Amino acid sequence: MPITTTRRRLLAGSVATLALPAFARAQGAVKPRLTAISQWSAGSDGAAITALGKKFEEKGGVWQHSPVPGFTTEMMNKLRAQIMAGDPPACSQLKGPEIAAWSKIAPTVDLDALVAAAGYEKVVAPDLAKLHKPGGKWIALPLQIYSTNMLFLSKRAMDKAKADKIPVTWADFNDLAEKMKSGGVPFPVANGGTRPDDGQKFEAALASISPLAYRAAIMNLEKKALEGPEIKAAFAQVRKIADWMDPNVGAQHFSTNLKRFVDGDMGMMIMGGWAQGVLRNAGFKFEDFTIAPGPSDNGKPVFLLNADAFIFWQRKEADLQAGQTLMAQLVMDPAIQTMYSQITGSIPVRTDVDLSGEGWSEGQRTTAKALKDAIASNQAVLSMAHNMAQENGMTAAMIDVITEYVKNKSIKPEQAATRLAEAIEGAR
Amino acid sequence: MSKAAALRPGPPSLPEWVRRLPEYLMIWVPLLLSAAHLVSFSLWTIWISFTPSTLVPVTGWVGLRNYSAVAASRNWQIAFDNLLLFGCAFVVLSAATGLILAILLDQRIRGENVLRSIFLYPLAVSFVVTGTVWSWLLNPGLGIQKLVHDLGWTTFRFDWLIDRDMAIWTIVIAAIWQSSGFAMALFLAGLRSVDADIIKAAQIDGAGPVRIYRRIILPSLWPITITVVVIQLQFAISTFDLVRALTNGGPGIATQLPALVVYDLMFQRSLLGRGAAAAVLMLLILLAVLLPYAAWRYIQRRRAAHA
Numbered sequence: 021m022p023i024t025t026t027r028r029r030l031l032a033g034s035v036a037t038l039a040l041p042a043f044a045r046a047q048g049a050v051k052p053r054l055t056a057i058s059q060w061s062a063g064s065d066g067a068a069i070t071a072l073g074k075k076f077e078e079k080g081g082v083w084q085h086s087p088v089p090g091f092t093t094e095m096m097n098k099l100r101a102q103i104m105a106g107d108p109p110a111c112s113q114l115k116g117p118e119i120a121a122w123s124k125i126a127p128t129v130d131l132d133a134l135v136a137a138a139g140y141e142k143v144v145a146p147d148l149a150k151l152h153k154p155g156g157k158w159i160a161l162p163l164q165i166y167s168t169n170m171l172f173l174s175k176r177a178m179d180k181a182k183a184d185k186i187p188v189t190w191a192d193f194n195d196l197a198e199k200m201k202s203g204g205v206p207f208p209v210a211n212g213g214t215r216p217d218d219g220q221k222f223e224a225a226l227a228s229i230s231p232l233a234y235r236a237a238i239m240n241l242e243k244k245a246l247e248g249p250e251i252k253a254a255f256a257q258v259r260k261i262a263d264w265m266d267p268n269v270g271a272q273h274f275s276t277n278l279k280r281f282v283d284g285d286m287g288m289m290i291m292g293g294w295a296q297g298v299l300r301n302a303g304f305k306f307e308d309f310t311i312a313p314g315p316s317d318n319g320k321p322v323f324l325l326n327a328d329a330f331i332f333w334q335r336k337e338a339d340l341q342a343g344q345t346l347m348a349q350l351v352m353d354p355a356i357q358t359m360y361s362q363i364t365g366s367i368p369v370r371t372d373v374d375l376s377g378e379g380w381s382e383g384q385r386t387t388a389k390a391l392k393d394a395i396a397s398n399q400a401v402l403s404m405a406h407n408m409a410q411e412n413g414m415t416a417a418m419i420d421v422i423t424e425y426v427k428n429k430s431i432k433p434e435q436a437a438t439r440l441a442e443a444i445e446g447a448r
Numbered sequence: 449m450s451k452a453a454a455l456r457p458g459p460p461s462l463p464e465w466v467r468r469l470p471e472y473l474m475i476w477v478p479l480l481l482s483a484a485h486l487v488s489f490s491l492w493t494i495w496i497s498f499t500p501s502t503l504v505p506v507t508g509w510v511g512l513r514n515y516s517a518v519a520a521s522r523n524w525q526i527a528f529d530n531l532l533l534f535g536c537a538f539v540v541l542s543a544a545t546g547l548i549l550a551i552l553l554d555q556r557i558r559g560e561n562v563l564r565s566i567f568l569y570p571l572a573v574s575f576v577v578t579g580t581v582w583s584w585l586l587n588p589g590l591g592i593q594k595l596v597h598d599l600g601w602t603t604f605r606f607d608w609l610i611d612r613d614m615a616i617w618t619i620v621i622a623a624i625w626q627s628s629g630f631a632m633a634l635f636l637a638g639l640r641s642v643d644a645d646i647i648k649a650a651q652i653d654g655a656g657p658v659r660i661y662r663r664i665i666l667p668s669l670w671p672i673t674i675t676v677v678v679i680q681l682q683f684a685i686s687t688f689d690l691v692r693a694l695t696n697g698g699p700g701i702a703t704q705l706p707a708l709v710v711y712d713l714m715f716q717r718s719l720l721g722r723g724a725a726a727a728v729l730m731l732l733i734l735l736a737v738l739l740p741y742a743a744w745r746y747i748q749r750r751r752a753a754h755a
Contacts, residue, residue: 091716093715093716094715096715096718097715100503100504103504104504121502121503121718122503124503125503125504213698213699266589267607267610268587268588268589268590268607268610269589270583270587270609270610270695270698270699271583271695271696271698271699411718412716412717412718413502413717413718413719416712416716416717417717420522420523420701423698423700423701424700424701424702425700426700427610427612427698427699427700427702428612428699428700428702443522446517446520446521
């Protein structure tokens with residue numbers, strides 16, 4: 021009897037000794053955990069963030085992502101509610117000037133040390149970096165980049181127009197559209213009818229007529245630039261584009277008409293790089309379409325930048341803080357950015373990622389090259405239609421004018437320019 | 449009366465208020481809760497409308513600045529004009545359609561129950577579904593216009609959905625389809641409650657059916673007509689999901705309605721103060737409809753009491 025007791029005690033003692041190191045480790049460094057919200061729930065976006073979560077778990081973290089499907093604004097409503105309840109997620113999707121606006125309503129995490137350790141600042145476009153460090157400190161990290169003004173050309177529509185040259189300037193674009201029209205393409209410009217869709221037509225027109233005017237008028241809201249001739253010229257070009265679009269699309273999403281685009285019933289599409297992913301997802305082949313930088317009147321590529329990012333909200337919990345550190349390291353990692361962009365069809369934020377390898381498409385290489393050239397010639401600007409140039413309220417006021425102009429052919433370009441200036445004044 | 453008192457359960461020794469306690473609890477608790485809920489949030493919204501709130505509610509005072517900004521915006525002006533047009537057209541046309549359907553159903557026809565269910569059925573469908581279905585039907589490239597074109601009449605045009613001036617009428621059409629069944633049900637009940645003896649007397653006096661309707665039945669439908677109009681009007685003022693699914697305010701901003709502007713300001717533009725101001729303006733429009741109705745009801749009741 022006494023012997024058994026001793027044995028039992030011995031056994032218990034040895035188990036305790038074995039478990040001790042693990043216990044000590046758990047005390048020293050907690051298991052990183054991340055609560056995150058984003059709108060990415062389905063399709064390639066959902067797949068990409070799920071893959072990111074897997075990587076997070078591989079590094080020993082606990083991944084708690086709650087997607088809010090729908091428009092970005094719906095994700096923002098959830099974020100607002102959580103912040104007001106004093107329980108923000110450790111990390112959330114947010115982009116553009118909204119980062120600065122939202123950082124005023126709740127404390128954020130200072131990421132300067134992590135960014136410096138990763139040497140990230142050197143490899144991010146300067147305009148983009150500025151958006152993520154309002155007040156001089158990094159509080160958010162860009163994840164992937166899209167251009168909103170890529171030009172997609174339907175192979176079959178090009179055949180109908182007997183054309184093979186990719187248009188460089190708006191004059192080329194307009195010529196090609198005429199050729200397509202007379203070659204039997206009913207609608208030379210493929211389109212959707214949503215608000216950002218109309219906004220994109222305008223920003224593509226203005227930025228490529230004059231990137232300088234775009235920067236002054238749309239990004240800096242300078243009164244003189246808003247009254248300049250470039251704005252009227254841009255509206256005039258938008259009218260031409262609108263005349264070549266199918267008015268019947270109503271309020272449809274651009275993706276509804278991709279089949280007609282591939283079939284050659286619609287010829288050219290001015291759309292963000294994400295359309296490549298959508299086209300591929302819908303089962304179309306790379307031979308069906310060509311991707312080129314959007315028209316630019318001075319011949320050098322103009323890049324309308326749209327970048328998704330994560331903002332990090334201050335939390336007291338040690339495991340969440342560890343999770344934020346791990347997440348920040350992952351987001352800046354070139355291998356992770358490669359994985360992410362290859363799933364969604366975007367291009368990496370890091371300008372030092374090599375896109376020549378397998379897994380990248382010709383369209384992505386073209387886009388990355390366009391970005392590099394545009395930065396070199398100072399023609400990389402921030403997209404208005406996708407909330408990169410201004411806060412949501414200002415963007416919406418501008419798009420009100422643009423979408424009405426696109427759909428109402430009796431408005432003259434001069435009138436539209438005046439209304440745009442007035443709307444901006446009213447939204448200030 | 450004495451028989452009812454004798455049948456009342458419970459020992460008679462309990463005081464009146466204790467015996468009626470369950471009734472009081474049943475009625476007053478939910479009533480007070482919902483009133484507090486409604487009133488407190490209305491007051492909260494009114495307060496927000498005077499603050500400079502944007503992303504989140506903040507304290508501060510900007511006076512009527514939010515109101516003047518909303519009233520001066522093109523979106524609100526268009527929304528207000530649309531509300532006048534939509535409100536009048538929808539209320540008049542849906543009441544008229546409902547009345548005609550009710551009169552036709554009242555002719556002691558076979559299959560009345562089936563027809564009544566069919567006409568009432570759209571009410572069971574959510575507005576989002578109605579809006580989506582009609583957005584397909586009315587789309588010139590997919591729906592009715594394409595059907596007629598495919599049948600051979602190629603000059604036929606029915607493109608109101610993408611016509612800025614006519615787009616608001618597509619919302620009227622869809623809304624009438626949805627809710628004329630409701631008006632029909634109310635009118636039908638009214639028609640059935642007309643005293644059969646009066647109608648018989650009129651028939652004996654040699655009045656034809658048209659005359660009977662004009663002189664006897666329709667005049668007795670007045671109170672129901674008012675009810676239908678008021679219920680449909682408050683629906684019209686708060687219309688949101690139908691427009692959002694059907695046109696989403698488009699083409700351009702041609703079919704904006706006040707509820708859409710409120711949502712847009714609050715949740716898409718993150719301008720809580722202005723959104724709240726627009727919401728308060730909507731409340732005022734509603735009151736402009738409901739207060740006269742309440743006054744009318746009050747006068748009616750007093751007249752009935754004195755008569």
